[in-house]
Amino acid sequence: MIPAEFDYAAPATLDEALSLLQEHGDEAKILTGGHSLLPLMKLRLARPGMVVDLRKIDSLSTIAVDNGTLRIGAAATHDTIQQSDVVSGHCSMLCECAGEIGDLQVRNAGTIGGSVVHADPAADWPAALLAADASMVLVGPAGERTVAASDFFVGLMESAIAEGEILTAITVPTQAAQGGAYLKMEQQASGFALCGVAALVEVDGGKVTSARVGITGVATAPYRAAAVEAAIGDGLEAAAAHAVGGFTPLDDIHASSAYRSHLAAVFTRRALETAAARAGGSA
Numbered sequence: 001m002i003p004a005e006f007d008y009a010a011p012a013t014l015d016e017a018l019s020l021l022q023e024h025g026d027e028a029k030i031l032t033g034g035h036s037l038l039p040l041m042k043l044r045l046a047r048p049g050m051v052v053d054l055r056k057i058d059s060l061s062t063i064a065v066d067n068g069t070l071r072i073g074a075a076a077t078h079d080t081i082q083q084s085d086v087v088s089g090h091c092s093m094l095c096e097c098a099g100e101i102g103d104l105q106v107r108n109a110g111t112i113g114g115s116v117v118h119a120d121p122a123a124d125w126p127a128a129l130l131a132a133d134a135s136m137v138l139v140g141p142a143g144e145r146t147v148a149a150s151d152f153f154v155g156l157m158e159s160a161i162a163e164g165e166i167l168t169a170i171t172v173p174t175q176a177a178q179g180g181a182y183l184k185m186e187q188q189a190s191g192f193a194l195c196g197v198a199a200l201v202e203v204d205g206g207k208v209t210s211a212r213v214g215i216t217g218v219a220t221a222p223y224r225a226a227a228v229e230a231a232i233g234d235g236l237e238a239a240a241a242h243a244v245g246g247f248t249p250l251d252d253i254h255a256s257s258a259y260r261s262h263l264a265a266v267f268t269r270r271a272l273e274t275a276a277a278r279a280g281g282s283a
């Protein structure tokens, strides 16, 4: 399949990219890795008249820690993040998550920004970014704004980004957590998550005293598992039993609602146990 005809631009600066988006309005589509956009264009589910490729804007790919905050450029590839000592030193769970995405070819081309804006309910990054309390830095005609991950993933394939905006970076605050883990059960053909769970825990006296948990693949949008976090004092297995608390698990050709519900509890327990073990604690 080949896409419909389109114009292509690869601006060298963010200002040029923003101008192109303004000029072409809803005819324009941003491209970074192309691993989600190009299949949609080939299927003609997306028919942009203008494709704006961000990969020549070097600042969008940088990764740095500034004043304790990790800043990952939106066009950083999954593989770059997986291999990054800076990311690993700040929150190694993010590297683990990156390594779970697709295969090497996908990780070499696909970007963190493309993944979060595409907002596939089975994508891996959203769970990790929710658990890490990350924020999205968006730049548009009205300037820059920051949206917390918990407000960014608003529905099925729907994020809080507005038309004309570019996601420039993802920021992750200093992690008080001592241990982290990202685990998933993947759909065997696609590699996407039937259930993916990110956990960051704090441990005191060998016991988990607090946890932050993000879950993807289970509901129409990824979510922060507040019910698990609230019950952490009851022990990891008991807390994990609340993994779908307040959400309706998806029921589709890949897995039934009951199976996803089961996976959510099992993978939440395993992610919490792994994170606790890495922090030197236990259940």
Ligand SMILES: Cc1cc2nc3c(=O)[nH]c(=O)nc-3n(C[C@H](O)[C@H](O)[C@H](O)COP(=O)(O)OP(=O)(O)OC[C@H]3O[C@@H](n4cnc5c(N)ncnc54)[C@H](O)[C@@H]3O)c2cc1C
Binding pocket: 029, 030, 031, 032, 033, 034, 035, 036, 037, 038, 054, 074, 075, 100, 101, 102, 103, 106, 109, 110, 111, 112, 113, 114, 115, 117, 118, 122, 123, 124, 125, 161, 165, 166, 167, 168, 190, 191, 192, 193
């Ligand atoms: C075979 C295969 C297996 C995969 N397996 C997995 C998996 O296991 N787990 C997983 O999570 N994902 C998986 N993916 C998806 C992969 O991670 C994609 O890379 C990702 O979803 C999209 O990133 P991209 O950089 O390719 O974005 P693109 O395809 O270039 O863009 C995706 C969307 O985001 C928009 N966009 C991109 N960048 C920006 C930006 N900076 N600002 C504003 N809008 C932007 C585009 O306009 C488009 O709407 C897989 C993909 C393939 C093809």
